[in-house]
Amino acid sequence: MIKSKIYQVLAGLSTKDLNRFERFHTSPYHNSNQRVSTLLNHLLQAIRTKQAPLPKKEMGTLIWSDKNYEDRKIRKLCNESLQLFESFVAIEFFQRDRALEATTRLKALQEANLTELYKSNVKKARTMLERQADRAGDLFYHQYQLEQSLYDMQEGSVQRFDQINLDRILDHLDTFYVTEKLRFYCEILSRKSFATHQYRNLLIDEVLLLVKQEDFSETPVVSIYHQIILTHLEPNVEDHYFLLRHQLEEHGADLPKAEMSQVYQAALNYCNRQINNGKFYFLNESFALYKQFLQRELIFENGYITHWTFKNVVVLALRLKEFDWAKRFIHKYGQYIHETHRENAITYNLAQLYFYQKEYTAVLTQLQAVQYKDVTYNLGSKAMLFATYYELNEWEALHSLAASFRLYINRRKATISEKRRLSYTNFINFTLKLSKIISGDQGAIEKLWDTIGKTSSIASESWLKEKVIQKKENARSSAN
Numbered sequence: 332m333i334k335s336k337i338y339q340v341l342a343g344l345s346t347k348d349l350n351r352f353e354r355f356h357t358s359p360y361h362n363s364n365q366r367v368s369t370l371l372n373h374l375l376q377a378i379r380t381k382q383a384p385l386p387k388k389e390m391g392t393l394i395w396s397d398k399n400y401e402d403r404k405i406r407k408l409c410n411e412s413l414q415l416f417e418s419f420v421a422i423e424f425f426q427r428d429r430a431l432e433a434t435t436r437l438k439a440l441q442e443a444n445l446t447e448l449y450k451s452n453v454k455k456a457r458t459m460l461e462r463q464a465d466r467a468g469d470l471f472y473h474q475y476q477l478e479q480s481l482y483d484m485q486e487g488s489v490q491r492f493d494q495i496n497l498d499r500i501l502d503h504l505d506t507f508y509v510t511e512k513l514r515f516y517c518e519i520l521s522r523k524s525f526a527t528h529q530y531r532n533l534l535i536d537e538v539l540l541l542v543k544q545e546d547f548s549e550t551p552v553v554s555i556y557h558q559i560i561l562t563h564l565e566p567n568v569e570d571h572y573f574l575l576r577h578q579l580e581e582h583g584a585d586l587p588k589a590e591m592s593q594v595y596q597a598a599l600n601y602c603n604r605q606i607n608n609g610k611f612y613f614l615n616e617s618f619a620l621y622k623q624f625l626q627r628e629l630i631f632e633n634g635y636i637t638h639w640t641f642k643n644v645v646v647l648a649l650r651l652k653e654f655d656w657a658k659r660f661i662h663k664y665g666q667y668i669h670e671t672h673r674e675n676a677i678t679y680n681l682a683q684l685y686f687y688q689k690e691y692t693a694v695l696t697q698l699q700a701v702q703y704k705d706v707t708y709n710l711g712s713k714a715m716l717f718a719t720y721y722e723l724n725e726w727e728a729l730h731s732l733a734a735s736f737r738l739y740i741n742r743r744k745a746t747i748s749e750k751r752r753l754s755y756t757n758f759i760n761f762t763l764k765l766s767k768i769i770s771g772d773q774g775a776i777e778k779l780w781d782t783i784g785k786t787s788s789i790a791s792e793s794w795l796k797e798k799v800i801q802k803k804e805n806a807r808s809s810a811n
Contacts, residue, residue, distance in 0.1 A: 332384040337413045338374050349375060355419045356412075366394050367412050430460055430473040437480045446484075453481055467552055467590050468510045475503035506550055512538045513556035514590075517597060520563035551582035552590075559597045572601050576616070584627065592629040595620060618647050625664075636664055638672040645680045649687040650793075657684055675701055675708055686715055694719045706746050710755060713739065714791050721762055721798070729766060733759050750788055758790040765798060776803050 332338055341349065356362050356371050370390065377384040385393065391405045425432055433456040440449040460474050478499040485496070512535060519530050539560070547553040558575035565571060575598055583591050599620050605613040621644050624630045630640060641664065648657035661684065665677040682697035694715065701712050713736050720729040736759055740752050761783060768775045780799050789795060 332374070332387055332390055335387075335409045337371075337409050337416065338377075338384055340413070340416060341371075341374055342378050349378065351423070352416065352419050355422075356415055361418070362415055364411065366408055367415060369394050370408055370412055371415075430463060430470060433459060434473050434476045434480070437477060441480055441484055449484060453477070467586050468507055468514060469587075471503050471507035471510060471550075475500060475507055478503060506547075506553070509538055509541065509547075510550070510552055510556065513542070513553060513560065517556055517559045517563075520560060521597065521600065523563075551578060551585060554578055555582065555586075555594055559594065562597070562601045566601070566604065569605075572598065572605075572616075575601075576620075579623070583623075588627075588629065591627065592624075595624060595629055614647065614651055618651055618653070621647060630664075631667065634667070635669050636667045638668050638676040641665070641668055641676055642680060645683060649683060652687075654684065654688055672705075675705070679708055679712060682712070682715060686719065689722070691719045691722050706743065709739070710747070710751075710790075714755065714758060717759065717762065718791060718794055721766060726766060730763070733763055751790075754788040754790040757786055757788060758792075758795065761786075761789065761795055762798075765795070765802065768802065770802075770805060773803075773807075 341352070344352065353371075353375055356368055362368060373390065373393070374384055384390070387402065387405050391401065394408070395404070425435070433452070437449060437452055437456060440452060456477055457474075460470065460477065463470055478496050482496055482500055512532075516532060516535055516538075519532060522528075539557070542553060542557050555575065555578050558571055558578060561568070561571040562575060579595060579598060583594065586594065599617060602613040602617040602620065606617070621630075630636055630644075644660060645657050648654075648660065657680075661677060661680050665673065665680075668676050678697060678700045682694050682701070685691075685693040685697060698712055698716055698719075701708065713732070717729065717732050717736060720726075720732060737756065740747060740755055744752070761779065764779055768779065776799065780803070783789065783792075783796065783799065
């Protein structure tokens with residue numbers, strides 16, 4: 332039974348959800364099959380007591396005590412139990428979504444021809460939808476459904492020339508359509524950087540023109556998506572980004588959390604593109620956006636911070652020399668990384684902090700504790716260690732690590748892309764060349780600088796350029 336899908340699903344639930352599901356499956360309204368309840372009670376008990384469930388054959392004997400065990404019967408019962416659990420998940424979601432529940436209730440009352448109950452619920456549903464904090468596509472769709480339902484209810488009782496709610500129906504339908512078209516156009520544009528697929532996107536030009544011509548001031552989400560689109564279509568017009576940032580500060584909280592996270596990520600992606608183009612003043616913009624990410628708790632995914640996001644935030648803070656902030660962030664938010672990566676992520680990022688603070692002995696001590704399971708951590712740790720040996724003038728250790736570093740890269744062609752392998756190979760080669768340049772050899776330094784400038788892919792490029800500039804300045808001082 333331990334390999335059955337129903338057991339594996341239940342084993343992943345919280346105690347609260349297990350208790351709710353137990354009340355659900357024991358309710359005669361939801362489940363009238365006693366054998367399903369017997370199976371589920373056993374599985375829930377096994378999970379709570381952290382014991383393995385009975386094997387299939389023993390479970391079959393427990394449920395059908397007077398008959399021989401048949402595998403097909405226990406598999407059928409497991410499938411019925413899984414379907415019951417899926418119904419539980421759907422009903423739980425339905426009850427949490429107040430807008431969906433309200434509009435569905437109206438449809439049910441209309442279909443049952445319960446006119447008086449329908450009338451009393453329409454006003455409550457409309458008020459609830461108008462007051463709902465989340466002002467995104469789903470809300471406009473539910474408002475459209477409510478007005479459509481009211482129209483259908485009125486159709487048989489109104490006179491031909493009486494005023495009916497067609498304006499409301501069309502307004503909500505148009506707003507829903509425009510919002511969703513813009514949202515998915517944002518997704519299409521963001522995918523253009525790594526996907527070549529040509530998406531059919533009918534009427535998008537007409538929708539963009541409509542947004543420019545009509546007043547959507549009462550629907551900030553439309554303006555937010557429109558600004559994201561403009562940052563893609565006209566990336567050199569920085570005002571598009573700054574207006575987007577202003578709109579996020581003013582109206583970002585009006586969006587559902589998942590959607591809010593997506594639009595903030597779009598703003599971050601724009602900043603990253605600008606930084607990659609050499610506009611380093613956007614580092615401050617990225618940092619400000621990440622602070623809002625933290626403030627609005629958008630950084631969490633299912634209660635965790637991914638170790639990649641954690642690393643990105645730390646690197647950004649370090650590049651801005653926000654060392655105290657970075658240290659507090661590592662210690663406060665490191666606990667929210669999944670335990671699979673937590674120890675490595677905290678250790679590695681503390682090493683990065685020490686490296687930026689030029690505490691190179693602490694870097695060596697810290698990196699000894701990193702377990703090289705992940706390729707990215709391995710590459711990053713080796714590169715940091717390599718740079719640390721250079722900073723400490725540990726030339727023998729530097730050359731020894733260069734050999735093992737190259738070997739590591741070349742042996743992992745299946746897991747490390749060619750571009751990435753080249754970037755780290757260039758980093759190793761240029762650092763070794765720099766270490767061999769005799770102090771005061773201005774010609775050799777200039778030649779290396781030119782070569783680095785013509786090379787498109789170099790890992791730790793900023794650090795390497797800083798060291799070349801440093802050697803340049805030392806050569807000038809020697810000459811004077």
